[in-house]
Amino acid sequence: MRFVLAIAAFVVAAVMIVTGIAQRTVFLSPGTLSLSTTVDSGDRFIVIPGSVLQSQPGAQSIVAGAGGDTQVFMSYGRSDDITAWLGDEPYSRVGVNSAGTALTTTTVTAEAEATDDGATPSPEPSATPAPEPTDDTTTSEKGPDPRGSDLWLGEYDEAGAVIATMSLPKDIDVLIATDGTAAAPDSLRLSWPLDNATPWAGPLIAGGILVLLAGIVLYLSGIQRMRRSRGPRRKGPGQGQKGITKMSRQPKPRRPRELGAGKTKRSPLRRSIVVGVPLVLIGTLGLSGCSQDYWPTIGAPSPTPTVTATDLPADSQDQDFAAPVVTVPQVERIVSRISTAASEADAALDGTAAAVRFSGPALEERTANYALRSKVADAAGATPIPASPVTLTLPQATDAWPRTVMTAIQDKADETVSPTVLVMTQQDPRSNYQVVYAEKLLEGARLENVAPATIGAASVPPDSKLLVMPPEEIAAAYADIITNGDASTFAGLFNADGDVFRTQVAADRAAKAASLPTTASIAFSAAAGTGPNVALATNDSGAIVAVNVQEGEVVSVVTAGATVKPQGAVAALSGITESAKGTQATYGDQLLFYVPAVNSGEKITLLGFTQTLIAASELP
Numbered sequence: 001m002r003f004v005l006a007i008a009a010f011v012v013a014a015v016m017i018v019t020g021i022a023q024r025t026v027f028l029s030p031g032t033l034s035l036s037t038t039v040d041s042g043d044r045f046i047v048i049p050g051s052v053l054q055s056q057p058g059a060q061s062i063v064a065g066a067g068g069d070t071q072v073f074m075s076y077g078r079s080d081d082i083t084a085w086l087g088d089e090p091y092s093r094v095g096v097n098s099a100g101t102a103l104t105t106t107t108v109t110a111e112a113e114a115t116d117d118g119a120t121p122s123p124e125p126s127a128t129p130a131p132e133p134t135d136d137t138t139t140s141e142k143g144p145d146p147r148g149s150d151l152w153l154g155e156y157d158e159a160g161a162v163i164a165t166m167s168l169p170k171d172i173d174v175l176i177a178t179d180g181t182a183a184a185p186d187s188l189r190l191s192w193p194l195d196n197a198t199p200w201a202g203p204l205i206a207g208g209i210l211v212l213l214a215g216i217v218l219y220l221s222g223i224q225r226m227r228r229s230r231g232p233r234r235k236g237p238g239q240g241q242k243g244i245t246k247m248s249r250q251p252k253p254r255r256p257r258e259l260g261a262g263k264t265k266r267s268p269l270r271r272s273i274v275v276g277v278p279l280v281l282i283g284t285l286g287l288s289g290c291s292q293d294y295w296p297t298i299g300a301p302s303p304t305p306t307v308t309a310t311d312l313p314a315d316s317q318d319q320d321f322a323a324p325v326v327t328v329p330q331v332e333r334i335v336s337r338i339s340t341a342a343s344e345a346d347a348a349l350d351g352t353a354a355a356v357r358f359s360g361p362a363l364e365e366r367t368a369n370y371a372l373r374s375k376v377a378d379a380a381g382a383t384p385i386p387a388s389p390v391t392l393t394l395p396q397a398t399d400a401w402p403r404t405v406m407t408a409i410q411d412k413a414d415e416t417v418s419p420t421v422l423v424m425t426q427q428d429p430r431s432n433y434q435v436v437y438a439e440k441l442l443e444g445a446r447l448e449n450v451a452p453a454t455i456g457a458a459s460v461p462p463d464s465k466l467l468v469m470p471p472e473e474i475a476a477a478y479a480d481i482i483t484n485g486d487a488s489t490f491a492g493l494f495n496a497d498g499d500v501f502r503t504q505v506a507a508d509r510a511a512k513a514a515s516l517p518t519t520a521s522i523a524f525s526a527a528a529g530t531g532p533n534v535a536l537a538t539n540d541s542g543a544i545v546a547v548n549v550q551e552g553e554v555v556s557v558v559t560a561g562a563t564v565k566p567q568g569a570v571a572a573l574s575g576i577t578e579s580a581k582g583t584q585a586t587y588g589d590q591l592l593f594y595v596p597a598v599n600s601g602e603k604i605t606l607l608g609f610t611q612t613l614i615a616a617s618e619l620p
Contacts, residue, residue, distance in 0.1 A: 002222035009215025016208030023198040032061075035096070036189040037103035044143045045091035046105075046176040046184045050079060054170045055096050056192035064176045065161035066185035071178055073147055074162045075155035078323070079173045080399055084429040085151055086175075089143060092184065103190065145180040150334050150432045153327060161185075199296040324395040324456030325403040325426070331393045331453075334433050335409055335422070339387035342366075346381055349374055359425075360436040361531040361548045361590050368573070368588075368614040376572045383438045383610050386411040386420060392447055394536055394544070397456030402427045404459060404534055406544060408447060418443060421592055421608055423534050423546045436532060437546045439592045439608035442500060447607065449538040460535035460543045467543055467595045468493060468604055471535040474593060475528035475547035482526040482551065495603040501591075501611070505551070516555070519562035520582065525552035529588065541597035544607070549589040556582040556619065566616070574616035586615040 033056060039046055046064075053060045066072050077085075088110035095104045147157060153172070156162045168174070177184050326334070338357045345354035349370040351363075358366055362383075369382040392408040403426045408419045423437035441447075451457045462472035469477060477490040482505050485491070496502065509524050516522055531548030538544060555564055557580060566576055566583045574583060590610040596602035 002218045002225065006215045006219035006222060009211050009218060013208045013212035013215060016204045016211060020201045020204030020208065023201040023204070028198065029194065031194055032191045033194050034189055034191040035101070035103045036187075037094070037105060039092050039094075039105050039184060039186050039188055041092045041105060041107050042183050043090055043092045043107060044177060044180060044182070044184055045086060045089060045146075046094060046188065047082060047086075047091050047108075048094045048174040048176070048190070050168055050170040050172045052094055052096055052103075053168050053172075053174070053190070055100060058193040059165055059167040061163070061165045061191040062174060063161060063163050063187075063189040063191075064185045065187040066178060067160065067187070069159050070182070070185075071157060071159055072162045072185050073155065073157050073177050073179070074164060074174060075146060075149070075152035076166065076168055076172055076174045077152045079171050081151050081429065082173045082175050084401075085144075085146070085149065087144075087429070094188065103188065141181075143180040144430055146175060146177050147179070148337075148432075149430070150326075150330070150337075150426065151429060153330055161187075202295040322397045322399050322456075324397050324453060326393070326395045326405055326453075328390070328393050328453045331395070331405060331407050332388065332390050334405075334424070335385075335390055335407060336387045338422070338424075338433070338435060339385045342382075342385040346370075357432070357434055359434040361529060361588055362435045362438045364588050364614045365438070365590070365610065365612040368612060372569055372573050372613070375575070376569075379569065379572070382612070383420065383440065384411070385409070385422070385435070385438065386413075388412055391419060392450070393453040394447070394450050395453060395456045396459050396536060398459065401429065404536065405433065406447075406534075406536060406546075408441065418608075421447070423592075425532075425534070436534065437548070437590045437592070437610075439546070439590050439610045441592075441608040442498065442606065444498065445605075445607045447544065449540045449542065450536075450544065451539055457536040457538070460537050460545075462533050462535070464535075464543075466541065466598055468598055468600070468602070469595060471533045471543065471545045471547070471595070474545055474595065474604070475533065475549050475591070478547070478591065478593075479526035479528055479549045479551075482549070483524065493604055495605045499606045501589075501606060501609045512553075517562075517564075519557060519559035520564045521556050521558050523552075523554045523556070525554075526550070527552075531590070535595070538594075540600075542600070542602075543595045545593045545595050547591050547593070549591060550614075551587040551589060553585045553587070554582065554619070555584075569613045570616045573613060574618060576618050579618050582619040584617060584619055585613060588612050588614040 048062070062074065064072055064074055090107055090109045092105045093108045095106060096102070097104055146152075147155070149155075152175075154166075156164055162176075176188070341353065341357040345351070345357075345366070351367040351370055354366045354370075355363055366382045369379075373379045373381065386409045389410055389412060390407055391410050392406075394406040396404040405424045405426075406421065407424070408421050410419045411417045418441045421437075421439045421441055422435050423439075424433040425436050426433045460467070460471060463470050477488075478494065480490055481488040481494060482502065485502075485506065486496075513522050526549055529548030529550040533545065533547050535543045535545040553570075555566070557564055561580075563578050563580045564582055565571075565578050566574060570583060570585045571577065574585075576583060588611070591606065592608040594605045594607055596604070
């Protein structure tokens with residue numbers, strides 16, 4: 001009976017193990033769904049909408065190839081941002097047919113967008129191929145280069161082909177191009193993972209092993225029982241001498257070969273069983289235990305990996321307010337680029353190079369500093385722009401342009417130095433962010449009550465009456481305080497505690513007046529500068545406001561025949577060593593304030609500043 005059960009166990013084990021292995025081999029379904037197409041329209045740009053990427057569940061793998069050494073560029077960004085960047089450029093829009101079995105391409109032009117009242121075009125996918133390129137192809141003219149744009153949330157630039165795996169929401173599109181002038185890559189493939197898990201393969205294989213072991217045990221126990229049932233047999237009647245005589249005729253049995261103390265000869269069958277079972281056990285266990293796809297899921301299934309909120313903005317289509325204009329990783333990349341550009345321009349004293357990433361008061365500071373350093377080699381440089389780490393990001397929440405971002409960067413090389421606050425603006429979709437203000441935070445100053453980067457802040461109108469003082473009036477009011485001190489009519493609205501800049505200006509003016517000879521006089525002035533008033537709202541209905549003030553300094557000769565000798569940076573920048581008329585100098589002040597809400601009972605507080613000599617010359 002045990003042999004019968006053993007044989008049955010062997011058969012069942014074989015069926016279970018073979019079935020389990022077959023589920024992972026011959027019967028295994030494909031692990032990915034791939035759709036390919038050739039884009040032969042000759043358009044310079046290809047757009048893959050987020051709706052197409054979301055047409056199948058799971059992460060999306062995109063392969064765009066142009067062949068040879070052609071550079072292939074791929075980026076992803078908000079759908080509205082990509083549409084705004086393309087402007088009137090025609091592009092190929094990728095779609096999926098109704099069956100979800102093939103990709104389609106449709107050429108979208110500015111005229112097609114205009115028919116949709118300015119909305120983002122969403123042409124229905126069609127199996128009709130895109131028109132063949134004509135001799136008057138769009139690639140004959142130079143187009144916009146998408147590489148290095150601050151608008152993208154992420155980008156790739158490789159030779160021959162770009163292969164990227166990502167998990168993008170429905171309001172994030174993908175842009176594919178080369179250099180913006182040549183035609184876009186013509187080979188495109190999209191892939192999604194398919195669930196080809198075989199949860200019963202592991203149990204079948206493991207169960208088959210257990211049944212096989214049970215069969216072996218039954219088989220060995222049956223052999224042992226059979227051997228025990230063979231006892232010594234008694235001789236039958238009439239077999240005494242005859243039996244002995246007959247047995248004596250049998251050939252003398254051979255003496256078994258000595259195997260050593262305690263050793264017996266092992267049969268080939270037993271040896272094969274002892275060797276084969278571990279091999280089958282190890283191999284099958286290794287096969288069944290190498291992946292979770294072999295076993296049933298216990299509890300909640302593992303979520304599909306997605307991009308975190310810090311990498312991508314919230315889905316603006318599912319919320320009633322505008323999304324922030326940048327993400328934290330995006331700001332980190334932008335700051336790194338600005339830091340590199342600033343370092344190169346500062347080293348070369350190249351104002352033209354600085355103008356690529358700086359504008360307004362921040363550019364005035366750098367160009368004046370370059371002029372000074374070209375004459376005085378050991379003069380201090382302009383405000384350095386650290387590359388990292390970014391400690392705070394406050395982006396504007398808007399879908400329009402221009403756009404504003406405030407960010408604070410700590411100098412990683414010297415953490416004792418106060419963080420630098422950059423106020424950056426982007427004028428239009430194809431422009432990169434430029435630094436308008438670069439201020440050093442005061443010791444102990446904090447940018448508090450600001451919204452997280454994933455939400456962003458609203459821009460406060462310059463004439464807003466919801467603050468203690470409208471942003472457009474702050475520069476002039478603070479300039480009056482610099483000139484008149486506590487006697488200013490605005491002094492009661494500004495917090496004097498901790499305002500080291502006001503104290504520093506007063507001390508500097510007193511020192512300069514005391515050092516003048518009696519043959520000369522000095523006059524000081526201050527007024528609102530030409531820089532923009534930038535204000536972003538805080539969570540307590542206040543605002544962080546950046547403004548510009550210009551200070552004037554005029555040294556005049558009051559005694560006939562006398563002269564004045566300018567000193568320091570004024571002498572170097574003006575190039576005057578002695579003058580019978582006098583000199584004039586202009587200082588640019590970049591100022592950062594916290595302005596509380598009206599009726600809050602709080603005062604306007606200075607958070608940071610940068611002061612630079614921006615002009616010096618002889619009086620006319």
